[in-house]
Amino acid sequence: RKEVEQDPGPFNVPEGATVAFNCTYSNSASQSFFWYRQDCRKEPKLLMSVYSSGNEDGRFTAQLNRASQYISLLIRDSKLSDSATYLCVVNSYSGGYQKVTFGTGTKLQVIP
């Protein structure tokens, strides 16, 4: 089983739609969680951190479920500019070292 798993998509949604991505992780000791956005042929950019209580940033809402070991990202009122690959990232610690594990990403295409 992969340490971090995401549905690769693509998710093709019309403008204005609400879309949700899930990401599961296998290490129950994982401690911090993030969503990144990566545009084609560009570097990943931090979209938002994910907190246990859930957090919102404009049209984006992130949730963490530690019991079920998954995180989610909800995008409301999708824009054409939201088209990108969304990467989930999980940090864990072992032997004094921080380990950062990326999911393979979920591709979103917002259609006019």
Next chain:
Amino acid sequence: DGGITQSPKYLFRKEGQNVTLSCEQNLNHDAMYWYRQDPGQGLRLIYYSQIVNDFQKGDIAEGYSVSREKKESFPLTVTSAQKNPTAFYLCASTDKRGQPQHFGDGTRLSIL
């Protein structure tokens, strides 16, 4: 402005040649990372360094080498032993445990 600078943006390697990719950060971050990304794939960890003069192999270290003589700099050498080096190489850094990574804008390496 603080950030991570990778150079060059594009690099071509001849058969049997070693090439070095530069990564410099002025964010005063302790930890630095190198990733490889192949087309349509996720990020794979090559090497990481938590402090100066210390580094650890990631998942795909064979054919690569690094050094961390200064906090600001973490160069990656792609050796001739790496038989399939064509990829997008990303450098990242982070300051404290639990914080998200910041990325440089990457180097695209191709074989001549």
